[in-house]
Amino acid sequence: ARQGLPEVIYGTGKTAAEIAAIARTLLRHNTGPVLATRVDGDTAAAVLAEVAAAAVPGSTYDASARLLLWRPAAPIGFAVVVAAAGTADQPVAREAAAIAAAVGLTVTTVTDVGVAGLHRLLAEQDRLRAADTVIVVAGMEGALASAIGGLVACPVVAVPTSTGYGAGLEGITALLAMHASCAAGITVVNIDSGFGAAMAAFRLSRVVNRSTT
Amino acid sequence: ARQGLPEVIYGTGKTAAEIAAIARTLLRHNTGPVLATRVDGDTAAAVLAEVAAAAVPGSTYDASARLLLWRPAAPIGFAVVVAAAGTADQPVAREAAAIAAAVGLTVTTVTDVGVAGLHRLLAEQDRLRAADTVIVVAGMEGALASAIGGLVACPVVAVPTSTGYGAGLEGITALLAMHASCAAGITVVNIDSGFGAAMAAFRLSRVVNRSTT
Amino acid sequence: ARQGLPEVIYGTGKTAAEIAAIARTLLRHNTGPVLATRVDGDTAAAVLAEVAAAAVPGSTYDASARLLLWRPAAPIGFAVVVAAAGTADQPVAREAAAIAAAVGLTVTTVTDVGVAGLHRLLAEQDRLRAADTVIVVAGMEGALASAIGGLVACPVVAVPTSTGYGAGLEGITALLAMHASCAAGITVVNIDSGFGAAMAAFRLSRVVNRSTT
Amino acid sequence: ARQGLPEVIYGTGKTAAEIAAIARTLLRHNTGPVLATRVDGDTAAAVLAEVAAAAVPGSTYDASARLLLWRPAAPIGFAVVVAAAGTADQPVAREAAAIAAAVGLTVTTVTDVGVAGLHRLLAEQDRLRAADTVIVVAGMEGALASAIGGLVACPVVAVPTSTGYGAGLEGITALLAMHASCAAGITVVNIDSGFGAAMAAFRLSRVVNRSTT
Amino acid sequence: ARQGLPEVIYGTGKTAAEIAAIARTLLRHNTGPVLATRVDGDTAAAVLAEVAAAAVPGSTYDASARLLLWRPAAPIGFAVVVAAAGTADQPVAREAAAIAAAVGLTVTTVTDVGVAGLHRLLAEQDRLRAADTVIVVAGMEGALASAIGGLVACPVVAVPTSTGYGAGLEGITALLAMHASCAAGITVVNIDSGFGAAMAAFRLSRVVNRSTT
Amino acid sequence: ARQGLPEVIYGTGKTAAEIAAIARTLLRHNTGPVLATRVDGDTAAAVLAEVAAAAVPGSTYDASARLLLWRPAAPIGFAVVVAAAGTADQPVAREAAAIAAAVGLTVTTVTDVGVAGLHRLLAEQDRLRAADTVIVVAGMEGALASAIGGLVACPVVAVPTSTGYGAGLEGITALLAMHASCAAGITVVNIDSGFGAAMAAFRLSRVVNRSTT
């Protein structure tokens, strides 16, 4: 890993053979977790077959997160809450949660907390406030990021999603809205990038670790 | 008034003489309220002087709303709440409130209820629920429209504002976000158009009046 | 229903099993209408089979509107006219009409009244003027909303559609044009959102009901 | 004139001295009309003084059209109607009308015929139908082009204007909407380009002239 | 035909049965040409079979133009040149040419005259100058419209096409570029709208006919 | 402060009297730092005069950051490096640095490290790697965020700036580019929002403090 981040293979557009080859190399050259994102079920099965042939233990595939994983990290005691606005945001929330867990963070998930139902959101206040970092996954108008940004004082990483239709502009509207948010100090990653949010949370966890040891 | 709507002169780009001339004509040809929007203080003074010379009574100028008004309508008992997210949204909220009042609606105003401070918003729930229509004025990410849309069952008319900077895109982001909102059945008018929202509320009030008489 | 609005399941991206499960829950926990939008024929058949297994009566599927419906509301005497500009706007008009009817509104439909054929539009004036609310469904340049906004004094809810090609920008042009409309007080919902327009009309109907009882 | 079109100087960004110099050259090298567009009053006075010094007769300045003109063409009997939607569209309508007249077309003007007031528009039907070409000047949603395109069978040249605010996007919305128009065979020129529309009409007039002689 | 334009059915999204039904009605209610655009080969065969069953003579299908045609108009002696920049622009050029011919215009075609090969373009000057109207079909940067606008004095109708990739933005770049053109008085229709250009030419031809008879 | 964040007044569009009134209220109701951003020199002098009249000690104005400050927080031992690409990015960098310092963070600044001069950037590696968080301020193409994201493992908060011209699109290009960055886990705030970046860093510092105490 270049500067201390975990090794993550971007699966889109790669064949099973290509993913397997990269994975084998990474597994050999370092000792930390190795991940491959955006891998569909058939490709995953083929990759696991090939890499297993090379006798690498402890690998799993998480279909809902589309994540292939070898050698997950041990938990380091950093609490991440992944909050998702609606059903359609689940795949991105799953990607964020699975990657964060794979790199050693402790993840809990809060779902169906869109701002059009404030009371359900407020019912989750205590869980949100206990987090070291909240990852907010929301499409459409992305308002959930502002609302949660106002409820907690810890870092908030917002992931706009490409759900919805029409004026949602495939996630561009949510991305811009999250930047224009009236809640101070929330930050934003790329559209649908559960990966980016998990990596941002991992960077945060390292600062805490550094300062406590 | 064409099809029963009040007569409203659009002040932008018109001289005091032009506004005065149109106002005099409108005042002569019908008996309802006459308004001129987006009129600055100097122009307003000049218009009032001219039209007064023509002996027209009952005129006022509201500087915060930039509204010139002659012959306001009598109240018809339709309750509008104008809710504004932040300080910067005040001029548009003022325009909406002043025009709505001028055409006979009963207006109350709720301010500083951005979604980053949910508890202040929730403290206004009862006032919002008592409304026949809520006009939501919000810039930046426009999330307030979604939140209020989830709190009330009456019509919600959202006005995106051009406040903020950068990713707010002069109100385009708020307009798109309000359309992509997860709250069902909220409707949207043009950026900064307090006028449009007030007219939409007026149209609503007429249906109620029709059905009760 | 959260704040008094009907329960509506958004079908896009959900399996028949998921829709059926949500529908069963909603049917059990309240007594009003339950709807599922954007459901294709095969999915609808599967859902109906499953939910029927749970012995829920009175369900129908409207293929042209792509709507699944259980327990339609009784008519409440609020008249909605759905006016559609062209042939290509029919699916969205059907969605608006079917949902509005399902929640208790009285719907009539006016079609093929694009502004390039003004005399056909003017021939419908009386029907339009009798409405409590007009829903205007129009793609391409969206001009029908302005024309109807000038003909009636009741609320006008405009639905831009993604029909057409090139400069229509998948409905963005119609959406922007409707907002820039020269007709005062018309409001707009998201592109292709027959659902949003029907819900907006439902919100209006509730104010009338409230004030008459 | 290159290929038979009149000589027109684009005034924006040029000094009086530069305009005068170009005008003198053009007046010397051909015998037709010479025009300078987008010239403000002060510059016009200075240009007229300078060019007059060179003893060029028959020049005028039209302040409302911001047009400087030398040697207007004799009328060739081609009837253009310039129809403008609203007050704010007047400057562009004036530019179109003045240039068209300067190059020999017979111009009449129809104003305040926005589609939100269809009856005023229909009252002008006969005048519109008598035209050889209609130039439609309209901002905001640009719907007037569609409506007139449906009323007449002659060429319709649409000029989007940058009037209005917010969703009008400085004329981009009207330009796109006019292209997406449901009226067949209308054509469009650049935003605010009264000049472009007048030149398009001039091109049309030449075909008629050619075929009749 | 509404105001004297030919009847044209827009085939996209319509079944053979729907097209046939509309065609039969139009053929019965007037005596001029009837067209259906954007019809693929299979649909066309089915439509022709059905309408022939109703004993309507003289129908043809032009596969390269995707045009179905009944009762073409007799030639009226108005010369249109369709000039296309590149190979990829052919389908749109074919649509323009076939529709123009169907409604009675005399069409010739000039191809492979992009501005990157000026000498081939200049070699066509005489044919271009003999036209009553030139329709320019060009994608990518749309520069051909400017070049031809500078070569001829007759009306020029530009059709941007959605050919190319990347910065061409599916025709938006060509559309904008044609509007920003430095050639005076060229007009533009919607992206890929050979139909719109042919109808614009037809409108022109009627003025000439009117003035010569 | 709502949920533990410092109180910050947004100065744009507010008069000195308005800022002073809000500041006085905030100073009275809590004991932490109070800031006002985007305040020009004249306004600042007037505010300081007024608030001083109310006997509030310890206030300063930082002209380069346009920041008014009362009761700065004591340092909490969290190291922030603000890295700015070019001269034009200085005002935003100054805002970020001044606000971060005001709320108790320890700030150092690295300037003139654009990616077109990699060796100057690499010369700063040790200082960057010692940070708990790096704030990257960069306009134009925003590439500095990617480069630094690859050099350090701590959190990176990127601030796109509106510097440059043409294709920079007032900061939109940098904002989009930072989101599309090939460096994993960097996060982004609004264009020119030194404030947003400082608040994001403050949120981080709180997690560290929490876990160490």
Add this chain to the structure above:
Amino acid sequence: ARQGLPEVIYGTGKTAAEIAAIARTLLRHNTGPVLATRVDGDTAAAVLAEVAAAAVPGSTYDASARLLLWRPAAPIGFAVVVAAAGTADQPVAREAAAIAAAVGLTVTTVTDVGVAGLHRLLAEQDRLRAADTVIVVAGMEGALASAIGGLVACPVVAVPTSTGYGAGLEGITALLAMHASCAAGITVVNIDSGFGAAMAAFRLSRVVNRSTT
């Protein structure tokens, strides 16, 4: 070849028969290289079969570059380095490299040198500095162009690619970012246009040849 550039057929949307016909004509009318770009494997096989039938020797198909080639040019001693940021940029890099080689340039390739891994990029400095021209192929944020522009003094031609998702906007973000680059004098070609970059390099090579002979 028109003005001395090689003949290149654009394969997209052409049948094997069409490509073969054009190739045969070009091969007959000149003696230089003939290329066809964006040709898939099946089409290529068919073309080669047909053209071979016409007895043309020396043809090859490069599947990774999707390039068909006849009569490659002899090397002229002009050194091009093609540098690609990531795995996903390979197809475009291959197209650039294969076309450049086909027209006589000497090509070497540098891969996996994204700016998030500066040390790998710096390790290639000597090879980059030995180039007569560097072609930089990079998607996402396009930062590699700026970094290399700062390392070398020779011409840099940047090719934005449509790789990535979300805020990358299919290559538009990289294109705009490369134009806004802080590195002086780099130039840009269309998104994914390995062809355009190779042709730009060929133009450069001709100037060198001209001045040395």
Add this chain to the structure above:
Amino acid sequence: ARQGLPEVIYGTGKTAAEIAAIARTLLRHNTGPVLATRVDGDTAAAVLAEVAAAAVPGSTYDASARLLLWRPAAPIGFAVVVAAAGTADQPVAREAAAIAAAVGLTVTTVTDVGVAGLHRLLAEQDRLRAADTVIVVAGMEGALASAIGGLVACPVVAVPTSTGYGAGLEGITALLAMHASCAAGITVVNIDSGFGAAMAAFRLSRVVNRSTT
């Protein structure tokens, strides 16, 4: 100079004192030319006064190019033609020409060669073909780049300008159109960046020099 390029100060937003200070440093630390771009007349006078005080000889200010220059380079025998489409493009053309000359290139200028006047353009063919590089400066639709790209085989660097109005979108249309150009191998720099084009030409000149010595 970093990697062999001349030192150029970007004047926008800098005071005379700041420019003078940077210039003095650069003049002291190297022996090549030093330039400051985008400097208005008053600032230039002040800078020259200050730097002259430091006894630096050979400085000039070119008002039409807004360029301050010290120690121009000796001519290296590389011929650049700057071709500008219209009058409004002159300031950018002047910037390109003056900077290119300052760094040692031999510059000639061709003006008023827009594609709407092809014969004037063709009259310049010989001068264009004699160039080692052509810089094309064009706004509006940017078509001149395509036309010249088809006339010459040497490198063509296109500079889109922000001239024109409406659909020109402040130069974005020209930039996109130049990228979508049908002429092979032309490259593009940022909007209005005469500087970028001159630097690109300088990079080209260095390759020629290297290969000839």
